[in-house]
Structure formats: structure tokens, C-alpha cells
Amino acid sequence: MSQSSLSLPQQRGLGQTQRRDAWWLQPLVVFLGLGAFVVYSTWAAFQGANYEFGPYLSPMYSPLLFDAGTLFGQASVGHHTWFGAWPAWIPAFIPASPALIILTIPAGFRFTCYYYRGAYYKAFWADPLNCAVGEPRNGYRGENFWPLLIQNIHRYMFYLAALYIVVLTYDAVIATQFQDDWAAKGGKMLFGGEARAGFGIGVGTLVMTLNVILLGGYTFGCHCARHFSGGNSDHHSKLPMGKKPYECISCLNRNHMKWAWTSLIWVGFTDFYIRMLAAGVWTDWRLF
Amino acid sequence: MPQVTFKVWRGNKDGGQFTDYQTDVTEGMVVLDAVHQIQAESAPDLACRWNCKAGKCGSCSAEVNGMPRLMCMTRMEDLPTDQPVTIEPMQAFPLIRDLVCDVSWNFEIKTKIKKFKPRKPDAEDGTWRMVQDDVDRVQEFRKCIECFLCQNVCHVLRDHHKHETFIGPRFIAYTAALEMHPLDTEDRLADLKDDNGLGYCNITKCCTKVCPEHITLTDNAIIPLKERVVDEYYDPIKKLFRMFKPKK
Numbered sequence: 001m002s003q004s005s006l007s008l009p010q011q012r013g014l015g016q017t018q019r020r021d022a023w024w025l026q027p028l029v030v031f032l033g034l035g036a037f038v039v040y041s042t043w044a045a046f047q048g049a050n051y052e053f054g055p056y057l058s059p060m061y062s063p064l065l066f067d068a069g070t071l072f073g074q075a076s077v078g079h080h081t082w083f084g085a086w087p088a089w090i091p092a093f094i095p096a097s098p099a100l101i102i103l104t105i106p107a108g109f110r111f112t113c114y115y116y117r118g119a120y121y122k123a124f125w126a127d128p129l130n131c132a133v134g135e136p137r138n139g140y141r142g143e144n145f146w147p148l149l150i151q152n153i154h155r156y157m158f159y160l161a162a163l164y165i166v167v168l169t170y171d172a173v174i175a176t177q178f179q180d181d182w183a184a185k186g187g188k189m190l191f192g193g194e195a196r197a198g199f200g201i202g203v204g205t206l207v208m209t210l211n212v213i214l215l216g217g218y219t220f221g222c223h224c225a226r227h228f229s230g231g232n233s234d235h236h237s238k239l240p241m242g243k244k245p246y247e248c249i250s251c252l253n254r255n256h257m258k259w260a261w262t263s264l265i266w267v268g269f270t271d272f273y274i275r276m277l278a279a280g281v282w283t284d285w286r287l288f
Numbered sequence: 289m290p291q292v293t294f295k296v297w298r299g300n301k302d303g304g305q306f307t308d309y310q311t312d313v314t315e316g317m318v319v320l321d322a323v324h325q326i327q328a329e330s331a332p333d334l335a336c337r338w339n340c341k342a343g344k345c346g347s348c349s350a351e352v353n354g355m356p357r358l359m360c361m362t363r364m365e366d367l368p369t370d371q372p373v374t375i376e377p378m379q380a381f382p383l384i385r386d387l388v389c390d391v392s393w394n395f396e397i398k399t400k401i402k403k404f405k406p407r408k409p410d411a412e413d414g415t416w417r418m419v420q421d422d423v424d425r426v427q428e429f430r431k432c433i434e435c436f437l438c439q440n441v442c443h444v445l446r447d448h449h450k451h452e453t454f455i456g457p458r459f460i461a462y463t464a465a466l467e468m469h470p471l472d473t474e475d476r477l478a479d480l481k482d483d484n485g486l487g488y489c490n491i492t493k494c495c496t497k498v499c500p501e502h503i504t505l506t507d508n509a510i511i512p513l514k515e516r517v518v519d520e521y522y523d524p525i526k527k528l529f530r531m532f533k534p535k536k
Binding site: 122128 | 353354356371374379383419422424441443446449451467470472497516518
């Protein structure tokens with residue numbers, strides 16, 4: 001990697017700038033926001049319990065391949081599980097938490113996301129701290145070499161994340177199917193009346209549905225989706241499905257940062273809401 | 289008529305310093321007006337490049353209060369004048385004098401990018417037919433006025449001086465305009481990956497932020513080209529499909 005032979009102004013040191021605005025605010029907010037989410041989701045993933053309540057299942061534990069709840073005192077396997085109880089053949093050194101398996105997909109998708117890359121390079125690696133602000137180091141390899149060459153895996157993460165949206169949509173539909181014991185677990189009818197089993201809408205249903213909408217807006221507005229819907233073609237007039245999908249995805253993509261943050265915060269809140277219900281701290285209100 | 293202090297960089301490639309100048313600021317003034325006023329009142333030897341004063345020639349690029357801007361498009365009323373306004377030359381290019389940089393490196397880079405190579409003409413009279421839908425996307429890049437503010441703010445050039453291995457956002461967008469053109473048949477992806485250093489861009493979006501023509505450089509030029517490079521060199525499934533795809 002050759003450096004320039006041009007006679008250039010001296011490089012500025014860490015944080016050196018003539019900028020007068022609060023340039024430090026954006027990387028600080030990203031650092032605190034992403035840092036808080038990583039800490040919370042890691043903590044939640046290691047809990048292995050309190051991830052379902054009635055028809056609700058935390059998005060951090062979905063799809064619930066194996067239910068580890070019985071290992072934590074749960075009487076029976078929950079109805080969200082796909083393959084039953086946590087199997088004995090899984091080595092003991094792997095913590096009994098389905099989230100640890102599941103979270104790698106959304107985490108990988110967000111880690112390789114073009115928006116997040118720009119954001120966390122600034123906030124966590126100061127490369128650069130912000131536009132026109134001096135950096136801490138002279139050497140730079142960018143995404144041209146390993147290990148950051150791995151960022152090119154983003155499209156595969158997108159494929160998996162898109163499947164994940166299907167699973168979460170299924171969960172949101174299931175969240176309308178209340179069981180007999182929902183009221184006994186602490187659920188209450190907002191407008192009175194008897195809590196019957198069957199179709200219903202609770203606050204948790206709305207929380208989970210909004211979660212799918214936000215995650216869908218983020219996932220299907222990603223730069224890879226835009227590429228596949230027409231970005232890879234020089235002839236938009238000849239696209240098999242026409243220009244509309246490309247235009248719709250481009251529309252979502254223009255606000256990719258907003259989708260990224262709102263969906264991130266809402267995933268965390270959805271898990272927290274269901275966790276609070278399962279722990280008996282909050283009450284779930286059912287609209288009908 | 290408030291008097292404002294300007295800290296203007298004075299010097300050449302061997303060094304320099306900020307020098308304070310005071311001048312009156314009136315309604316409607318832009319930074320370039322203030323610089324001209326300083327030249328007229330107290331520093332006739334202050335070097336400053338300018339031409340159209342309408343944000344279309346891209347000559348008066350500089351850094352105002354630390355941010356790369358066109359001086360002719362930066363209104364004084366948008367700047368805090370209770371403290372000195374700093375004006376300095378761009379940092380990613382060699383300084384000639386005061387506020388004037390040598391931006392010739394950019395034009396040398398441009399000559400190295402493979403030229404437009406259209407397909408055979410569609411009609412016997414040697415003309416082509418294009419659909420507007422196909423050229424909508426590349427027309428955005430044609431708005432570029434080559435002020436090189438995007439090159440200046442890009443930390444790969446500004447802080448890491450990778451001028452030998454990275455062409456910068458301006459020329460990635462220039463390549464995108466050619467590469468995405470419906471008539472073009474040239475392949476520039478190998479050059480982008482190997483010689484032009486597309487992978488050095490780590491998507492800070494600073495180039496998009498400073499572009500006076502509001503060209504969405506990162507989302508519409510850099511990332512789409514990164515994805516095309518992935519298609520060609522890093523996606524094993526695509527490679528597999530290409531292996532079995534019948535040759536035309």
C-alpha cells in the first residue's frame with residue numbers, strides 16, 4: 001500500500017478539527033445506542049428464560065427451535081417450540097439459551113449492513129471520528145483486506161434475515177391466538193368481559209406486529225435488496241418485474257438509517273415487554 | 289453593520305499560519321464576498337480561486353469553520369459571527385498558496401478510468417435509441433461540478449493519503465455514470481476492485497454530506513458499485529451460476 005507522493009498538508013491528530021458544531025455528538029449517540037443494545041441483547045440471550053408469555057414469543061428467541069424453559073423450572077415445554085425440549089445431545093458448555101443460536105443471523109445482518117458499517121467505524125473505531133475530524137492512527141486498510149473483506153457476506157445475511165421476517169410474521173399471527181390460561185397468568189381485558197380462548201388482540205400482539213413492520217422496512221430496504229431489485233441492471237426498462245420494486249425499495253432505502261434505529265430499539269423493547277410479562281412485573285392488556 | 293473577525297490561512301507548501309482580518313458583513317453576503325472584501329481592504333496578496341460565484345464552477349472550494357464548502361454558497365448569516373470565522377484551504381491536496389490548492393491530481397486520475405465504449409449503433413445512421421428509465425439513474429452523477437469537496441472530506445485521501453491506490457468518491461461516481469450507462473459495454477469492475485481501491489471506502493457518507501449538488505454519492509454510486517464487485521468477485525453462488533450459464 002503506497003502512500004501518496006504528493007506534498008500534502010500534515011495529517012491531523014485525534015479529534016483535531018476546526019469544526020465548531022457538536023461533531024462528537026453523533027458518534028457518541030451511536031456508541032451509547034449500539035453499546036446499550038449489545039449489552040442488553042447479550043444479557044437477554046444468556047437468560048434462557050422469560051422469553052414467552054401466552055401467545056407472545058420474544059423476537060430474540062424466535063424461531064424457538066428447542067425450548068430451554070424446562071431447565072429453568074418451567075412446568076412443560078411451551079407451545080412456541082418447533083422441536084420440543086432442549087436436547088441432551090447439545091454439549092453442556094453451550095449455555096442453554098435458544099437466543100444464542102438465533103441471534104447470530106440478525107446480528108450478522110446488522111454488523112455487515114452498509115449503514116451500520118459507516119456508523120460503527122466512526123463510533124467504535126474512530127475511522128474517522130466524524131467528517132473532517134482528525135484520526136488516531138495513520139495506517140488504514142479499509143474493507144480492501146481481511147478481516148473486513150468479510151463485509152462482502154452481507155447479501156447472504158440478507159437472505160437469512162429475509163427468512164427471519166417470515167418467521168417473525170408467523171409469530172405475530174400466532175400472537176393473536178390466546179389460550180385458556182392467559183388470564184390465570186396475569187392477563188387482563190382492557191374493556192372488561194371474559195377472557196376467552198381464541199382470536200384476540202393484546203398490547204403484546206400490537207408490539208410484536210409493529211416489530212415485524214419495522215424489521216421488514218429495515219430488511220427489505222437494505223442496499224442488497226435494492227441491488228437485486230434492479231440496481232444490478234443498466235436497463236431498468238427491461239426489468240422482469242418492472243421498475244416498481246426497485247423504486248419501492250429505493251424509497252425505503254432513502255430512510256435506511258431511520259429504519260435501522262427504530263427496528264433496533266423496537267426489537268429490544270419487544271423482548272423487554274414480553275420479559276416483563278413473563279416475570280410478572282407488567283400486566284398484559286387485551287383489547288378484545 | 290457588524291464587524292466580523294476572519295481567521296484566514298496564509299502560507300504555502302512549506303508552512304503558514306492563520307491571520308486575523310476584520311471586515312464588515314452586510315445582509316446577503318457569502319463567505320467569498322468577505323474574502324474579496326478582505327483582499328480589497330487589507331490583504332491584496334491573499335490568494336483565492338473563484339470564478340462563477342453561483343455554485344456551478346466548483347472553483348472556490350475551501351474549509352469554512354472546519355467543514356468543506358463552496359465559499360460562494362456559504363451565507364454569512366448561517367455562520368456564528370460572535371467568534372472568528374476560520375477559512376482554510378482543502379486538506380487533501382497540495383497547497384499552492386493561501387486558499388489555493390493544486391487539484392491537478394484529480395484530472396490525472398480521470399484520464400486513467402476506462403472511457404465510454406458504446407455498443408454498435410442501433411440505427412443505420414449511426415445513432416442509438418435509449419429509454420429515459422434507463423438513463424434516469426446516471427443523470428444524477430452528471431450534476432457534478434468537480435469542486436472536489438467530496439475528495440477533500442474523504443478520510444482515505446484526507447487523513448490516510450491513499451492517493452496512489454484510491455480514486456476517491458468523485459471518480460467512483462464518474463465510473464458509476466459510465467458503468468451504469470445503458471449503452472456502455474466496457475467492464476471497469478476489475479479496475480475498481482484492484483487499482484481504484486473501491487474497498488478502501490468504509491461508507492462514512494461524508495462525501496454525500498458535503499456535496500453542493502446534493503448527489504447521493506454513497507448510496508447511489510459507491511454502494512451499488514460495491515455490490516457489483518461482490519457479484520463478480522466475492523459471491524460464490526453467482527460464480528457457480530456463471531460457470532453453468534450458456535455463453536452467448
